Amino acid sequence: xxxxxxxxxxxxxxxxxxxxxxxxxxxxxxxxxxxxxxxxxxxxxxxxxxxxxxxxxxxxxxxxxxxxxxxxxxxxxxxxxxxxxxxxxxxxxxxxxxxxxxxxxxxxxxxxxxxxxxxxxxxxxxxxxxxxxxxxxxxxxxxxxxxxxxxxxxxxxxxxxxxxxxxxxxxxxxxxxxxxxxxxxxxxxxxxxxxxxxxxxxxxxxxxxxxxxxxxxxxxxxxxxxxxxxxxxxxxxxxxxxxxxxxxxxxxxxxxxxxxxxxxxxxxxxxxxxxxxxxxxxxxxxxxxxxxxxxxxxxxxxxxxxxxxxxxxxxxxxxxxxxxxxxxxxxxxxxxxxxxxxxxxxxxxxxxxxxxxxxxxxxxxxxxxxxxxxxxxxxxxxxxxxxxxxxx
Numbered sequence: 001x002x003x004x005x006x007x008x009x010x011x012x013x014x015x016x017x018x019x020x021x022x023x024x025x026x027x028x029x030x031x032x033x034x035x036x037x038x039x040x041x042x043x044x045x046x047x048x049x050x051x052x053x054x055x056x057x058x059x060x061x062x063x064x065x066x067x068x069x070x071x072x073x074x075x076x077x078x079x080x081x082x083x084x085x086x087x088x089x090x091x092x093x094x095x096x097x098x099x100x101x102x103x104x105x106x107x108x109x110x111x112x113x114x115x116x117x118x119x120x121x122x123x124x125x126x127x128x129x130x131x132x133x134x135x136x137x138x139x140x141x142x143x144x145x146x147x148x149x150x151x152x153x154x155x156x157x158x159x160x161x162x163x164x165x166x167x168x169x170x171x172x173x174x175x176x177x178x179x180x181x182x183x184x185x186x187x188x189x190x191x192x193x194x195x196x197x198x199x200x201x202x203x204x205x206x207x208x209x210x211x212x213x214x215x216x217x218x219x220x221x222x223x224x225x226x227x228x229x230x231x232x233x234x235x236x237x238x239x240x241x242x243x244x245x246x247x248x249x250x251x252x253x254x255x256x257x258x259x260x261x262x263x264x265x266x267x268x269x270x271x272x273x274x275x276x277x278x279x280x281x282x283x284x285x286x287x288x289x290x291x292x293x294x295x296x297x298x299x300x301x302x303x304x305x306x307x308x309x310x311x312x313x314x315x316x317x318x319x320x321x322x323x324x325x326x327x328x329x330x331x332x333x334x335x336x337x338x339x340x341x342x343x344x345x346x347x348x349x350x351x352x353x354x355x356x357x358x359x360x361x362x363x364x365x366x367x368x369x370x371x372x373x374x375x376x377x378x379x380x381x382x383x384x385x386x387x388x389x390x391x392x
Contacts, residue, residue, distance in 0.1 A: 031074045035083055038067040043090035046109075047097075054105060061112045068120030076131075077124030084117040178219065181212040188212075219344075232275035232355050240268045242276055243304055243313070246283040250291065259294045261287070264303040272311055274356060274376060282349040282360070286315040286372045289345065293319035293370060310358070311376045322364040330362060349374075 042063055049056045064087060071083040091109065098106035188205035191197050197205065243265045254261050283302075290300040294317045301316040322330065333347045346360075353360040358376035 028074075031070075035067045035071050035074070035079075036086065038070070039083060039087045039090060042067070043087070043094070046091060046094045052102075054102070058105075058108070061109050064113060065116040065119065068116050069123055072120045072122075072124030073127050075124070076128040077121045080117065080120035080124045084113065084120070088113060178216065181216045181219075184208050184212045232278055232352075234273050234275055236271045236273055237276040237279075238268065239266050239270050239272050239304060239311070242272075242279060243283070243302065246280050246287060247302060249280075249284055250287045253288055254291050254300065257291055257294070258297045259291050260297075260299050262299055262301045264301070264305075266304060266306075272376070275352075278352045278356075282352045282374060283313065283315070285345045285349050286374075290315050290317035290319075290370070290372075293317045295319060307375075309377060313374045314371055316369060316371045318369040321366045321368055322362070322370055323366070327362060327364055331360070 042060055046060050049060065067083050067087065068080055071079040075082075091113070095106045095109055098109070185208070188208040191205050192202060243263060247261050247263050250261065287300060287302060294300055298318045300318075302313070303316070304311070304313045306312070331346050331350045333344055350360045353374050353376070356376050358374060361373050361375070362370065363373070364370040
């Protein structure tokens with residue numbers, strides 16, 4: 001039996017190469033024994049078969065390709081050379097005997113050994129090349145997996161840092177927003193504590209305490225809604241009823257400011273799947289902001305329609321518009337251009353849209369008003385006709 005060197009490439013890939021064979025063959029020595037056994041068997045049969053059996057000898061000569069190709073597959077071109085050498089040694093007596101009795105058969109045997117040996121060497125070179133490529137691919141895979149794990153760890157670290165940074169910014173903003181109401185409450189309480197204020201001053205101080213307490217409560221409520229948003233409870237909702245419900249709630253604020261609401265929505269019977277309370281909260285915030293932004297006896301337009309597979313609801317005002325600097329920050333928590341605003345309304349609205357898998361966007365030009373557009377990824381109904389009405 002020929003002894004094979006410890007080949008690291010072979011050891012790395014032998015399990016994969018012999019995955020289709022029994023477990024007893026999944027070792028280098030077993031493979032070598034298999035190849036050597038084939039060589040010995042072919043040599044014995046070649047010696048035992050009479051020289052006159054030309055056809056049988058021809059078959060045996062052609063079968064020599066099996067151990068050569070197996071050697072190339074398992075051990076590369078070096079294994080083929082060793083197998084050819086072993087075969088030549090074992091077949092030498094047969095070649096010598098046939099050289100005098102059947103010289104043509106002996107010559108054919110030498111030619112076939114050389115040809116099949118060359119073919120085995122080529123197969124071994126290709127097998128070695130494939131093993132090296134596999135080894136490189138495996139090494140690359142291991143490296144990519146390591147890099148992927150490191151990347152995941154870095155991303156988790158970045159997310160953690162981002163969350164901490166966001167929490168710090170929110171805390172600082174909340175503290176800043178709380179400071180002003182607390183200062184007013186502290187000043188009013190100090191005046192009342194001295195007991196020298198007139199009845200009018202006491203009434204004003206009590207009004208300040210009530211107003212600023214309500215402002216703090218609203219601020220903290222909005223902050224909790226933003227910091228701990230609940231998941232949407234989706235259900236089938238009629239779009240017409242949803243839009244009309246929101247515009248009805250906003251009618252009082254619109255009439256108080258002399259603003260009319262113009263609603264353009266789909267016909268009755270069209271249903272969408274969403275959380276109706278959250279969408280109402282989002283739309284009411286947008287409509288109230290549009291009413292406050294509209295000056296004089298202006299108009300606020302509310303339009304709903306389907307664009308491909310998206311439900312779109314637009315709220316348009318005809319106010320002064322939003323400056324470029326403010327437009328980039330309007331969805332940031334605690335950013336507001338209003339004197340008494342909390343700066344959380346649009347941030348909460350954007351969160352609601354995101355939780356529904358959609359988006360809230362803004363288009364605005366100075367002096368031409370502002371359009372807020374909510375897009376939700378919903379299926380388009382069979383009927384997308386619209387109707388118009390005025391809500392006075």
